[in-house]
């Protein structure tokens with residue numbers, strides 16, 4: 001079992017496999033930024049106990065901090081899967097401009113919880129905001145059942161990492177795309193070959209665009225962060 005495939009795209013290393021088997025071979029990283037299988041996943045990812053999976057994955061992680069991203073209808077008690085040796089730092093709100101509904105629930109917000117040690121203070125990141133800029137661009141729902149907003153994930157990566165970022169539940173690769181756009185080394189693991197292929201394509205496309213335009217969206221994000229800090 002273990003690693004079934006490995007792809008290297010620029011500064012991103014992507015593994016196809018079960019993260020519980022792959023994680024022991026990954027060295028220390030700066031930050032784990034991930035959107036794991038949620039407790040209320042309705043079986044879309046198979047017969048998975050979200051609490052147990054997260055607990056076993058976290059016990060295999062060597063990182064300075066861990067940021068867990070999820071929709072705000074998810075029971076936060078599943079975060080008890082994260083051992084108390086990871087100090088809780090803060091919770092963050094991430095809103096979507098376009099909202100929908102699921103039964104009585106309005107789907108307009110994501111949340112993220114940060115654990116571990118605070119990232120270094122630096123210009124544009126002296127104060128870490130708890131409210132993200134609103135995600136205005138739509139997420140592509142045709143490719144993965146639960147893709148997160150790229151701008152939200154860029155905001156998390158920009159604020160919460162300095163070095164290598166790891167996502168053991170990579171899905172369609174949104175964290176990898178954010179890392180390419182922000183300029184971070186990325187390691188991603190995904191168990192489903194279909195989602196793995198989507199992640200490879202999205203990260204390859206982000207990488208080609210960066211090479212083509214040489215753009216640096218970090219500046220824009222740092223400005224947004226500063227504004228949020230001043231206004232908030």
Ligand SMILES: C[S@@+](CC[C@H](N)C(=O)[O-])C[C@H]1O[C@@H](n2cnc3c(N)ncnc32)[C@H](O)[C@@H]1O
Nearest residue numbers: 018019035036147148169171172174190191192
């Ligand atoms: C909530 S989704 C992540 C979606 C991702 N944030 C995105 O934007 O596309 C969780 C992912 O974890 C994957 N997964 C489930 N069990 C896994 C395991 N043991 N190892 C690695 N990936 C796993 C699922 O296939 C799913 O794609």
